[in-house]
Amino acid sequence: MLQDTFGRRFYYLRLSVTDVCNFSCDYCLPDGYQGRPDEAFLSPNELTQVARGFAAMGTQKIRLTGGEPSLRNDLPEIIERIHTIEGIQTVALTTNGYKLPQRIKTWADAGLTQLNVSIDSLDPNEFQRITGHDRLPEILAGITEAKALGLAVKVNSVLMKDINDDMSAVLHWLRTNPVTLRFIEVMETADQQVFFRQHHISGATIKERLLVDGWQPVARKLADGPAQEFWHPAFVGRIGLIMPYSKDFCATCNRLRVSSLGKLHLCLFSEQGIDLRPLLQPGVPLSGLVEAVTHHLGDKSAGHSLIDHNSGAMANLSQIGG
Structure with missing residues (x-):
C-alpha cells in the first residue's frame, strides 16, 4: 500500500487521458x-x-479525466482495459457530458462504474454563457440514462x-433527483x-447554511x-462541498x-511533475x-500553498484533470 511520510494512504488515482477540451x-x-497535438x-x-x-501498489479506484476524456x-477501449485489471474496484470518469446520451451505454458496457458530470448551472442560458455550449437538456438526459444503467452518478x-x-x-432539483x-x-x-479574485467564495458559507437547514454529514468511505x-x-x-482553501483540507x-x-503529480498544485513515461514502455518491468x-x-x-496564491505549475485545470 502506498503511504507517504505523513501516514496518508493512497487508494485513488486520477489518470488524465487528454488535455484537450471542447x-x-x-x-x-x-x-x-x-494545446498539444493528440499524439x-x-x-x-x-x-x-x-x-x-498502481493496482500493484494498492490502488482500488481509477478516475479517467481530461481535458474532456470523451474526445x-x-x-x-481504455475503460475496458482498466476495468479488467485485478484489484481495481472502481472505474470512474469525469466528463462535461458532451454527447452523453449517445455514449454512456458504450462506456457502461466497457466497465465504467461511476460517472461525474460537470454542470455549473441548472439554468440553460447561464450554462451556455459559462461553457459556450447550449447542451444542458442533453446532458441532463444523459444523466438519467446513466442512472438507468446502474452507474453511480455525481x-x-x-x-x-x-x-x-x-x-x-x-x-429544487435535488428534491426529486437522487444524485x-x-x-x-x-x-x-x-x-x-x-x-479567482472576483468570484471565489468559501464553501464554508454553504456548509453553515446547510447545517442550519437540517442537512447532516455523510460518513466517508476509504476511496472517497x-x-x-x-x-x-x-x-x-x-x-x-470540496473546499481546498479550508483548514486541514490536505490531511x-x-x-x-x-x-x-x-x-x-503528487499534488494538483505541485511543480512540473515526475516523468514516468520511460517506465511505461514495452520490455520495462512493472517493478520500475x-x-x-x-x-x-x-x-x-503536507499540503498545497493555495492560500499563499501559489498554484505551482498549474496554468489551467485542464492540464491534470482537476
Missing part, C-alpha cells in the same frame, strides 16, 4: 483549448501500464460568487488570477475523494495524479514504475 468555461479555458498523449498501452502499476475515440459544479451561488434551483451535486470552490491558477457530503430527509439527492488526501503526458512512484511519494508535502 468547452470554454470561464474559470478554466475562457479562450478555448490552445503527445499516453497511448492505451501506456495508460494500461500505469493502471497495472478520445479509444475511450471505451454532478460537479464550480462555485462562483455572483454567478451560481444562489442554491434555490439546486435544492450528489458537489460544489467545488473556484481555485486560483496562473491563467485565472483575476477571475475530498468532498464533504450532506443528506437531508426531505431530499433524495445529496450536496457535496485526508488519498489520491495521486498522472497527467496525459505521463507525469506523476512501482519503485519510482514509491520513492517519489516520500517527497509529497
Whole structure:
C-alpha cells in the first residue's frame, strides 16, 4: 500500500487521458483549448501500464479525466482495459457530458462504474454563457440514462460568487433527483488570477447554511475523494462541498495524479511533475514504475500553498484533470 511520510494512504488515482477540451468555461479555458497535438498523449498501452502499476501498489479506484476524456475515440477501449485489471474496484470518469446520451451505454458496457458530470448551472442560458455550449437538456438526459444503467452518478459544479451561488434551483432539483451535486470552490491558477479574485467564495458559507437547514454529514468511505457530503430527509439527492482553501483540507488526501503526458503529480498544485513515461514502455518491468512512484511519494508535502496564491505549475485545470 502506498503511504507517504505523513501516514496518508493512497487508494485513488486520477489518470488524465487528454488535455484537450471542447468547452470554454470561464474559470478554466475562457479562450478555448490552445494545446498539444493528440499524439503527445499516453497511448492505451501506456495508460494500461500505469493502471497495472498502481493496482500493484494498492490502488482500488481509477478516475479517467481530461481535458474532456470523451474526445478520445479509444475511450471505451481504455475503460475496458482498466476495468479488467485485478484489484481495481472502481472505474470512474469525469466528463462535461458532451454527447452523453449517445455514449454512456458504450462506456457502461466497457466497465465504467461511476460517472461525474460537470454542470455549473441548472439554468440553460447561464450554462451556455459559462461553457459556450447550449447542451444542458442533453446532458441532463444523459444523466438519467446513466442512472438507468446502474452507474453511480455525481454532478460537479464550480462555485462562483455572483454567478451560481444562489442554491434555490439546486435544492429544487435535488428534491426529486437522487444524485450528489458537489460544489467545488473556484481555485486560483496562473491563467485565472483575476477571475479567482472576483468570484471565489468559501464553501464554508454553504456548509453553515446547510447545517442550519437540517442537512447532516455523510460518513466517508476509504476511496472517497475530498468532498464533504450532506443528506437531508426531505431530499433524495445529496450536496457535496470540496473546499481546498479550508483548514486541514490536505490531511485526508488519498489520491495521486498522472497527467496525459505521463507525469506523476503528487499534488494538483505541485511543480512540473515526475516523468514516468520511460517506465511505461514495452520490455520495462512493472517493478520500475512501482519503485519510482514509491520513492517519489516520500517527497509529497503536507499540503498545497493555495492560500499563499501559489498554484505551482498549474496554468489551467485542464492540464491534470482537476
